Amino acid sequence: MREIDIAEARPRSRTAGLAAAARLVRGARLSPLEVVALVIFAVILFLALFGPRIAPYPTETANPLLRLLAPSRAHLLGTDVNGMDIWSRLLAAPRTDVFIAVVATGLSVLVGAPLGVIAGYFEGNRRRLSSLVGEGIMRLLDVIQAFPVFIFAMVLVAIRGANVVNIVAAVAFVNMPVFLRLVRGEVLQLRDQPFAEAARVVGNSDLQIGFKHLLPNALPPLVVQISVTVGFAILLTAGLSFVGAGIAPPTPELGNMISEGAKFMITGQWWPSLFPGIALGIIVFTFGVVGETVGRLLQPGGRAARERGGDLNVGAQQAVADMVQEKRGVS
């Protein structure tokens, strides 16, 4: 049995584990850029979980005596206007930003994807009511998307008050149409595929076809979009904080760090703003690249190529061997 083979081949020692990881990387045919992005991605996730603990200085305690110190051996990236170590705060900041962005994007997907399936599947349906539901969803979306994302999020937070829950809700709300449209588009294209008809013929209902057969096939572009959106949700969160509609200091957060430091740029203290800014850029970029990579690996063709050692000839040989064996079995 194949499953057992795989279980037995599971690496037992650490070196074997590393070798397996190396094989995986080779099989996935990652470009150097993708490898770098994946490493940074792992670092970001690590910081989101443990950042505040590994920070060398307290991240939320002001010390007026150490105000605006330039980068030095003691303070690698200098200190900010409140005398807090920027390096320490930078390590702690992803927890706030990544947490908000991931939760908000998760919510967007949970609401947007199912609505997208419904809107796509029932668009132009022969049953009047179903068709109207799909149409209604899309028009509502047009209204939501008519507002600029940033302004809209700002207004929502302004109405409800600037706390974590409201920021998550606002970011989730403004990003939801992206997933809805994406899934709808995929479903519109997939629903005319013969396999969707095949699903109907074997007795699936409309909703079963939509969620069991079509949605999984919309996964690769969805994963790419999730990752890109998390990046932009981080940017949005930081932006809200930058204009004061987000996370307030002293909580370490990239947006308010940039905002606090910005006013000292002209007086020559460039470090309080620059480093969080670079960090923000790297994070957004990384999520974009990682999304593309994962999306590519999720394509069914990619998986097959990997399982056959990436060699098409091996696959063909296997197929021929199977056929020969079969013929013998039959006759």
Added chain:
Amino acid sequence: MSELLRVEGLVKHFPLDRHRYVAAVNDVSFVIGRGETLGLVGESGSGKTTVGRCILRLIEPTAGRVWFDGRDITSLPDEQLRPLRHRLQLVFQEPFASLNPRRNVRQTVEEPLLLQGGMSARQRSDRLRETLALVHLGDRHLGRYPNQLTASEQQRVGIARAIVTHPDLVVLDEPTSSLDQTVRAEILDVLVDLQDRLGTAYLFISHDLTAVESVSHRIAIMYLGRIVESGSTQQIFGRQYHPYSRALLSAVLYPDPRRKLEPFTLRGEIPSAINPRDECALYGRCPIGLPSCTESAPPLEEVEAGHFAACFRWREFVSGKATAVTPPVEGAPHPAVSRWAGRDPARRPGDKAADPEWCSPVTKQER
């Protein structure tokens, strides 16, 4: 043989705009008995696939009725149709596209059983293995995804999915046309073998006449949305009572050098199915067509026991007296074009003078 499927007066029009429609299927009727194979033959655009899809209610027929096992399924709502689905299955033309790329063989073939319900995991597993064995697939294929299978394996998975619930009727929509010759023979063998074991009835839709001949009990030949001739396989391949059938069958190339070829060709191509007139659809291509053939569409007449043909002049045709009424003229315009000549001058003004044969005074007088 008791009746399993009855199709009566099936019509399917696809609207193009307010005034135009494509008449894919016009008044098609046939019956399939239990355990019987009906071959539905015709060239591309003849509406044969549409017939299959209407029967399965993948598209809604414009008119006509479909009875399955004595039950009218034409207007059955989806909720009531679904429990019947496992008795009425379909095998697709494109093996790869008809399989969900994200589901492996086990998931694909087991799904109809899960939806049918009433089987334990053990029973399902047994049925799964038994069915895969019937299509010559084994346990090692269970975990594979469609892109890891050869075209033949893909099509056999498609067949396994269709027969796993032991349906009464399987619509085979050109199941072999996208496969190469060796695989084709293999798939046909599997299908015939299955019928022997399970007693499944087939509606075998194909333009591959040799394939149809080898598996069908009866054959219906379609042309432009209508059945022009139907009968047992022996009758159809023995003697054709309709000019179109003869032309179609004379185009079959048998791999036998001693077999004499009797060329019988029609001029032109299959005409447009947009807003067709109520006339013999072959008129204009037919070598024995008379102006009177345009007065109405010829009905199917019983030309011998169980053998039907839709030609006004089948008697003359079959006795050989009606050949070459309108012989093809050297240098004449394309018949599909000349068909319009003298009939609709407003639409094709230039063609009128170009084809003397078709604008003869006799033609005009008769109309």
